[in-house]
Amino acid sequence: MLRHHNALASPHPAIRPPTRIACSSICNRANSRATVSPSTNHGKLLLPRGWPSTRRRTTTVTSSQSLPGYTPDDADQCLKPSDNISFAAVKESVIGINSALNSVGVRSELILLALPAVFGQAIDPMAQLMETAYIGRLGALELASAGIGVSIFNIVSKIFNIPLLSIATSFVAEDIARSATKHPNSGKLELTSVSSALILAAGIGIIEALALFLGSGLFLKLMGVSPVSPMHxxxxxxxxxxxxxxxxxxxxxAVQGIFRGFKDTKTPVFYIGLGNLSAVALLPLLIYGFQLGITGAAISTVVSQYIITILLLWSLRKRAVLLPPRIDQLEFSGYLKSGGMLLGRTLSILLTMTxxxxxxxRQGPTAMAAHQICxxxxxxxxxxxxxxxxxxxxxxxxSYATLNYKRVQKIAIFALQIGVISGLALTIGLYASFGNIARLFTSDPEVLMVVRSCALFVCASQPINALAFIFDGLHYGASDFDxxxxxxxxxxxxxxxxxLWAPSVFGLAGIWAGLTTLMGxxxxxxxxxxxxxHQTSAALAQVVMPSVYAGSKDYPSVIETNPSLL
Incomplete structure (x- = not known):
């Protein structure tokens, strides 16, 4: 038995190096080495210093197994410990992925997931557009007042909502790919990532409700709305x-993020659509029928939110255990660690939008109403x-959880291509119809005139927005939260x-120049x-090691990989 061994070279006659070395498709040219700790029965990859560490993925491999898509070749020569592994050498020997893993093509799967998600992503903004249109008919003061309230609600709620949504998607997808188990009686999936996300969401929601209800006056003051303002x-x-x-x-x-982790974008769309149908019926009834004004708009939105939540939880309960039998089975550390990283990102974006x-x-009700429409x-x-x-x-x-990096590359390239095309299409369509869209919200000629001054920014920024969102999705998929x-x-x-500077010179157009800069x-x-x-050692070693040790009794039992390859 070998007492000491190196991941890149070994004198053992049964060990042969791989002919095809897999690396992360996102990593670029760099030379580095992988360091393996000496051990009797296993080798452990040490992450290079400077790499961000978030949530570790652990893949257990026995001596009779090989990672998907990676096979050793007995004809090559062993690599020496002193060799530098260049990206060019790796590129020449990049492996192909087993076709059995790609029974559904990347493009087909991405499109099939994206089409329902498009409707799901559009439902909530469209509901807000409809609410804005109904309120806009009440007058500029009501529209500006509701706009301030919606902005504050979004700021406070999304501080934690966006990180939780993004992290839940990645964690649930990873757990299903690596370690999904079923309940012995019900047959439902038991995933700690699901239960942890739901409990965190409930706690965060209660805290947000108390903060918004008790601190509404303070938030308005911070937004520049004084008690003497007619909007207050x-x-x-x-x-x-x-x-x-x-x-x-x-x-x-949070439940939407969980369903996305299941690669199910259809179920949330269906129930979100049903819930928003209630808002469609309640908005005109409460605003105009009962003459409640913007109070009726707020009530209808709250009712629809609870309807959607109940329906989604009822559907999720059919396929997964919502709460574990014991509290010690929950896994909050991963959410809190990654969430802490994304909290800074969310605060930065929300602060800029605020x-x-x-x-x-500060420029008055007319400018605020126009800004809200845009x-x-x-x-x-x-x-x-x-x-x-x-x-x-x-x-x-x-795919990343199962070390399928070739598939990761295909997903990233195709998503970026579609992003450019869709962004350009949105620019053209929006530019041709923006005037008619603005008139759906208000008939005030002064507001419409101000809206037209910002239309160019709204239309031209669509390709930029599309790529910005997609890059975020690629980073989240690889847990590159840092x-x-x-x-x-x-x-x-x-x-x-x-x-802070541009509005004093260019007015509302200066604000939109700043928002376009944010996305750009x-x-x-x-x-x-x-x-x-990037250093390629982590990506190389995690694939080289199982190939080098294939067929040996000293085959490493655990491969720890760095989750930040994007």
Whole structure:
């Protein structure tokens, strides 16, 4: 038995190096070495210093197994420990993936997942557009007041909602790919990632509801709406009512993330659609029929949120155990660690958006009403591209968990191609119809005139938005949360400085120049991440090791891989 061995070379006669070395498709040119700790029965990969570490993936391999797509070749010569492994050498020997793993092509699977997700992503913004249209008929003051309330609600709720949604998708997809087990009696899947996400969502939702309800006056003051402003009283009432729906809203988003981890984008669309049908019926009834104004709009939204949440939990209960029998089976550490990284990213984006809304509010009700119309259209159209990113994230997370890097590469390339095409199509369609869309929200000629001054930014930014969202999805799929957080904080600081300066010179157009800068720099950050050189040792060693030790009794039992290869 070998007492000491190296992952890249061994004198053992039964050990042969691989002819085809797999590496992460996202990693670029770099030379590095993998270090393996000496051990009697196993080898363990040590992550290179400087690599971000988030949630470890562990793949157990026995001596009679080989990782999918990787086979040893007895004809090659062993690599020496002193050899430098260049990216060019690796590229020449990149392996193909077993066709059995690709019974459904990458393009077909991505499209089949993205199409329902497009509708799912569009339903909520469209519901907000409909709510804005109904409120806009009440007048500019009501529209501006509701716009302030919606902005504050989104800021507070999404601080934790967005990280939880993104992390749940990746963690559930990883757990299903690696270690899914079924309950002995019910046959439902037992996944700690599902139960942990639901409990965290419930706790976060209650905290958000209390913060929004009790601190509505303080939040309005921070947004630049003083108690003497005509917007203060209706905005405070609207925000207090919307706060009651915060628990349902957080749980609803967490369950959507769980379904995405299951690679199921159809079920959420169906139940979200049913829930929003209630809002369609309640909005005109409460706003105009009972003459409740924006109060009726807030009530209808809260009711629809609880309907959607109940339906989604009922559906999820059919396929997975919602709560474990013991509290010690929960896994909060991964969510908290990765969530802490994404919290900085979310705060940076929301702070930038808040500054934009605050600067618009300071310019008066007319400018604020125009900004609200442009913002709702911008978000509704831009988030359609996010559906593609969500689908790519789920596919990359499951493929990455099984070390299928060739498939990861195909997913990333195809998603980016579709993103460019869809972004250009949205630009053309939106530019041709923006005037008619704006008139759906208001007939006020002054508001429409201000809206037209910002139309170019809303339309031209669509390809940029599409690529920014897709790059985020690629990063999330590989759990590259650390880089996303750091890059977005820098981007947010730069964009916020523009937002603080530009409105005093260019008015509302200056605000939209700052928001376009935000999305443009996010896109650039994604491009730089994929162009920058990375160490390849982690990607190489995790594949070289099982090939080198194949057929040996010293075959490593555990391969620890770095989850941040994007």
């Amino acid at each position: 009283k209706p905005a405070k009432l609207f925000l207090s009512l919307r706060a009651l729906g915060a628990p349902a809203n957080v749980i609803m988003l 500054i934009g809304t605050s600067m618009a509010a 913002l709702q259209v911008w978000l509704a159209v831009s988030l359609l591209a996010d559906a593609l990113a969500v689908s790519a994230q789920a596919m990359i997370a499951s 880089y996303v957080a750091q890059a977005t904080i820098v981007v947010g600081v730069i964009s916020s400085l523009i937002l 720099l996010r896109m650039v950050a994604g491009i730089l991440r994929h162009m920058s050189p």
